[in-house]
Amino acid sequence: MPARLPDLHRFLTSLHPYDAMTAAELDRLIDAFQLRQYGKGQHIYDLGEVQEGLYVIHQGQVEVRDENDVPLSLLGVRNSLGERGLVRDGFAVTSARAVEETTCLLLPAAAFKTLLEENEQARRFFDRSRTRAKKHDLASTKVEDLMTRAPMACAPDISIQAAAQMIRDRRISSLCVAEQDALRGIVSVRDLAGALAEALPLDTPVAQIMTPDPLTLAPSAIGSDVLHMMMEHRISHIPICEGPRLVGMVSQTDLTRFQAVSSAELVSEIAQAATAEEMAEVTARIPQLLVQLVGAGNRHEVVTRLITDVADTATRRLLALAEEKLGPPPVPYLWLACGSQGRQEQTGVSDQDNCLILHDDVTAEQMGYFADLAGFVCDGLNTCGYVYCPGDMLATNPQWCQPQRIWRDYFSRWIKTPDPEAQMLASVMFDLRPIGGSKALFDNLQEETLGRASENSIFVAHMVGNSLKHTPPLGLLRGFATIRSGEHKNTLDMKHNGVVPVVDLGRVYALQGRIEPVNTRARLKEAANTGALSPSGARDLLDAYDLIAENRLAHQARQIQRGEAPDNYMAPSELSDLERSHLRNAFVVIKSLQSALGHNFG
Structure with missing residues (x-):
């Protein structure tokens, strides 16, 4: 490796998956890296070129564009690129150019292949194709993550005119027919069109034209069950029931939405939008993107x-x-x-x-x-x-x-x-x-x-004091100190009492170590490298932060699936006893590090 980058060992150990490697593995990898420097506007690789290997940005910024020359992302220091170009037989399916003077570390394709074969952490991290399949694979997605909850339903004795009005007003394509939450049938736009064609009276009960006892699935079924049932029976709507009780509905539109939503698609559409209103139609799909990303098991830092x-x-x-x-x-x-x-x-x-x-x-x-x-x-x-x-x-x-x-x-x-x-x-x-x-x-x-700022000890001390104002919700009894009154009574504020205390700690560590990244996880990892935070303290705090942040996102995903606006107020009852125990331990870790920081600065 070039002598001009003596900090390479520290640089790589601040990145995943290199931070999990042994010293011997990392030394071998460092010897394989090559230094590449690019001027402003210079192409790193073009669409269709043979991919040289994996690039890690050491300095500068790189813009990645798709095959339609639409910007996909702007990558900075510590980001990797090139693994996306290995998807199609070793040829790049994107292009990349330096936005400014940029230095990259190139791991040649052969060395990159060896890394993936020999290191499980690296294989999991860089296996983009497996990740994509998981995100959009119906066979690994439960119906409860696809369905529309609390679907529109009517009684069997309402008129077909009233049913048609409900379908029109809610802009839906079918209506469940139920009695006391028990499914009795389903009526679709096609059924109503048939009634109109036969000139049935408008006061005809909907039970007369509905499909009685329709095919159903349970929430625990998988997405491919829905697709196969729709194709075999030539239907476009499947009610989801727990026993006789109607709990959801899956339509062809739901399947299409699941398979279509991706951050790259949203970015591409926004980049071509002509008005804010057009963009709003795209950003309205962010909640569905969140549900999909969380449901596919992505880490919180990837989702956010x-x-x-x-x-x-x-x-x-x-x-x-x-x-x-x-x-x-x-x-x-x-x-x-x-x-x-x-x-x-x-x-x-x-x-x-x-x-x-x-x-x-x-x-x-x-x-x-x-x-x-x-x-x-x-x-x-x-x-x-x-x-x-x-x-x-x-x-x-x-x-x-x-x-x-x-x-x-x-x-x-x-x-x-x-x-x-x-x-x-x-x-x-x-x-x-x-x-x-x-x-x-x-x-x-x-x-x-x-x-x-880092040289002004009084300012740093004040910033430390400011960072201790948000405390984890720990109570002497029952483990948690929930909100006592108001709209969010008996819940935990997963933002101000969960995530924010870690964000504040990360900011102080960044100040002490003159750390430039503003992302909290990046700050904590770099703080361990600079000595502002001990390696064991960094590991504990990262684990605690990950657990809290992922519970927060899972809570929001559940709300979106129920048709609610997402928020940061989670009831402990949403979690199992084991999950509550882990969450409390995470809060204890944060409180301990807050106490240590406060003690060090008096």
């Missing part, structure tokens, strides 16, 4: 990253549409996200938090352009379901749409005078991530701010 990619694409598309409407920007600018989008940790519940950094050459007369641009993009994101930040942490707020020199003054003042408001603002702004525009406006500012 893919969901965040959709938000990033929507933001960049709105920026492009704004420039088409307003004309080219008078000076360079950079749009940044903070909060969960900044950390690439969005779930099914996300508002928007963003800001603008402008080039210092901007004049007072030109500020109106950026106010209009911010309004266009923030309004568009709201239309897409990313609601306005309740705290007005938005680029439409003049305070957060300023030249670089003002931002530099902001950070300097917050660090020098860490009062409660400064701590809160600094916490938010340390999670900034560039989304669109001139990234150079942030690079120096981020490095400078991290350096200045």
Whole structure:
């Protein structure tokens, strides 16, 4: 390996699956890597080229495009690419180019193949084809993950006119006929058309035209059972029952939706949308994407990253549409996200938090352009379901749409005078991530701010104190301290008392170690490498974070399946005794590390 990268061992051990390798395995792998450097705009590989191997981005950014030249993703440091190009007989099915000066580590195809053959962790991590099959494989998906819950039903004695009105008003293609939750039959649009063709009176009971005792399946059946039953009997709707009780419905539309929804598809459609309204039709499918990804067993950081990619694409598309409407920007600018989008940790519940950094050459007369641009993009994101930040942490707020020199003054003042408001603002702004525009406006500012903040022990101590305000919901009795009153009584706030305490810890460790990534998992892993967090502490905290985050996503997926809006309030009764025990242990780990951090800083 080139001597110019002496930190390669540390770099690789901060990445999965290399972090699970033995020292001997890692040494062999390091010897196999080759250094590749690319200038801005230079192609790393083109569509249809023989794939050289696996690329790991060591520095810079790479844009990946599909066979239709539509952007699929923007990859940064620590991301891998190239394994996607091994899908079709060793030829690349995507293209990749350097967005800026970029350094990649290339693991040649032969060495990559050996790695997959010899290392189980690597094989699981890079086996994209197996992952895709799992995500979209009906044979491994339960009917309860496909069905529409609480389907529309009517009594047997209602008129066919009333049934037709129900189908029209709910925009559905069939209606279950039930008595006291027990299924009696099913009536479809085709049945109603037959009644109309035969000129039956409008007050004819629906029981007269329904299909009685229709074929049904149980929620525990698998998706391929649905498909086979539909094809064999030439039907398009199958009621789902537990005994005689109707609990759901699966239609051909449900099967089509399951097999079609993917983050890449959503990204592609948004990238081609002409209006915010068109984008909103795409982002409306994010809940179904979440259910599908969670149901397929994906890790939480994969689910949230893919969901965040959709938000990033929507933001960049709105920026492009704004420039088409307003004309080219008078000076360079950079749009940044903070909060969960900044950390690439969005779930099914996300508002928007963003800001603008402008080039210092901007004049007072030109500020109106950026106010209009911010309004266009923030309004568009709201239309897409990313609601306005309740705290007005938005680029439409003049305070957060300023030249670089003002931002530099902001950070300097917050660090020098860490009062409660400064701590809160600094916490938010340390999670900034560039989304669109001139990234150079942030690079120096981020490095400078991290350096200045980490050297100010008083500021760090205040940030530590701020990070301890959100505590895990541990109670002396019954294990958990649930919410005592109000709408969410007897539930756990899996965001503010579950995920946020770990996010806050990660931010402090990043500050101590001058760690640039803003993703929480990446911060914790890098904190172990820099010594800000012990290896054992990092492992425990990562395990605790993973358990809490995955329970949070599973809770949201269950809500979506029930037809409810997802939230962060989970009742402990949703979990088994074993799951509750594990969750409490995870909270104990977080509380212990909070206590240790607080003790170290007095």
